Amino acid sequence: MNAKPVKTVVLALDGLDPELFLSWRNNLPNLSTLASEGIFYRIKSTIPSMTFPAWSTFLTGVNSGRHGIFDFTERLEGRLRVRFINSTRRRYPGFLRLASDQGLCVGSVGLPTTYPPEKLTGFQISGFDTPLPSKADRSYVHPPELAEKIEREIGGYYFGNFNESRIGRNWHSKVLAQLMEGIERKTRLVHLLLREYPLDLLLLHVGETDTVGHHFWSFYDENSPRYVPTRDHALKRAIQRVYEKTDDLVGEVLSLTQPENVIVVSDHGMGGTSDRTLYLNRFLAENELLSFQEEDPRARIIGALKRAGMKWMPYRWQQQVFRLAKGGFAASIESLQRFSGIDWGKTLAYSEELNYFPSIYLNLKGREPRGIVNPGDADRVISELSNTLLGWKDHESGTNVVRKVHRREDLYNGPETIHAPDLILELNDCSGYSYALGRSTTPLGR
CATH class of the missing domain: 3.40.720.10 (Alkaline Phosphatase, subunit A)
Structure with missing residues (x-):
């Protein structure tokens, strides 16, 4: 020694x-x-x-x-x-x-x-x-x-x-x-x-x-x-x-x-998760900020293959397939799951609906491939969207769902800030427990 x-x-x-x-x-x-x-x-x-x-x-x-x-x-x-x-x-x-x-x-x-x-x-x-x-x-x-x-x-x-x-x-x-x-x-x-x-x-x-x-x-x-x-x-x-x-x-x-x-x-603490789940894109759709369309067939096929592989493939094989494909195929799956099913020509704002990162992007013209929000209107849209989010109520508890809405410039400074989402959300707890995040047909459910 x-x-x-x-x-x-x-x-x-x-x-x-x-x-x-x-x-x-x-x-x-x-x-x-x-x-x-x-x-x-x-x-x-x-x-x-x-x-x-x-x-x-x-x-x-x-x-x-x-x-x-x-x-x-x-x-x-x-x-x-x-x-x-x-x-x-x-x-x-x-x-x-x-x-x-x-x-x-x-x-x-x-x-x-x-x-x-x-x-x-x-x-x-x-x-x-x-x-x-x-x-x-x-x-x-x-x-x-x-x-x-x-x-x-x-x-x-x-x-x-x-x-x-x-x-x-x-x-x-x-x-x-x-x-x-x-x-x-x-x-x-x-x-x-x-x-x-x-x-x-x-x-x-x-x-x-x-x-x-x-x-x-x-x-x-x-x-x-x-x-x-x-x-x-x-x-x-x-x-x-x-x-x-x-x-x-x-x-x-x-x-x-x-x-x-x-x-x-430590990087963070620990706590429990509520049985209530937020679906940000459904909330945006209900407030006429996002429009859905039929999901890309590739997303459905790949999703079905992924579920079948997770169910039947030996775990060691799963590890190898995912890690070997991480730079390409797995990224394609992830991309389809995040971005498929949205009608971009009718969408002002959207979320990637990550279960660990509540955030929203503007569908900004010149930045997004099918953007419709003019850069000159971005500040107004962000202000209106922030107010809409802060007014979101959990009708079971009567409390606000969103505690704070941060513009990315409020949290970050430096040349990489342009890669952050436009809005980062801090959520209130639901009866002492964190809301879950996911994808579904209602803005707030179980």
Whole structure:
């Protein structure tokens, strides 16, 4: 084991919720010690608090208008098409790069938006956006020879992929076991890396804290409208167990590295989802801002093939097909799902209806391929649309659906701002839970 202490350790605990931490802090001794002996407070994430832009903002210290990462995808200029992005899309250097260029030995493990890996002075292991699992493609790590050591000594790097298309009997129990094993494998990986590299700076990302919240909140929160009663105590305690296992990892890392500086950070918190779902394009249509037409037959065919593949194709094959096709075929599917079925000649504004990014674009002439809104009218249309959105009522609760409407210039500054949606929405909670987002025939439903 390398005896050299690591001066600075950054622990990137994805989706770690401060309220859950506070409620369980007596069972999280290592994180609790850091909080009590250091500084603990809540900070604002990006708006919206999404993985790619949030971690990119953390890395660079600048907003999406400067680093250019707004989503998992980006729009192709002048086309109704998207493509999946990776770290090459980031237009601003991160602190890992800057530290490495100053001669520090830098190591980074698992942070999203770090594929392809940078040639740091130490090493970089990419995150879940790696296009192929490690056994199929070892380009996820720099230097390349480190991949063989990881494979030989700990059985390869674990990306935490689960087959979410077939959630059946014992699925959650198996996933929980995989999450716990993933954290354990990270512990073994840190031992290996510290033995190989005399680091000055280590960044370690833990994605299990995010995954467990998304998939097990319904077992944990008895007040949630999506609550699933269970007698399986392990499922009810799954989130806490993963937090406790992560705390063990934190303690092991701190013991091994003896750092002078420790930073624990997350990209967002965690919470439950309402059983109410918003359909932004239906709302726009009801307010005569968007018009539908018959869906492109290709979208129906591809959708049917996708559903059949998800149902019948072995999961390993699904991974290979999706990741290999990610630059082309998968992007075509995504594009058809976002943009098919809209009559562009009669549409002033539209949403891509992403379930994690409530936002709206103008169908702007000269920017959109079939735009009809004159640039000189854009400001007026945006003002009228903003007022319409702020007046949207949930008739069950009587509350406003939309809390704030941001023009992109209000949130972002820099040359990449032109790639952001025209309007970004902040939604109110529905009885304490986030509205879901989707595509359907009514503006608001279940």
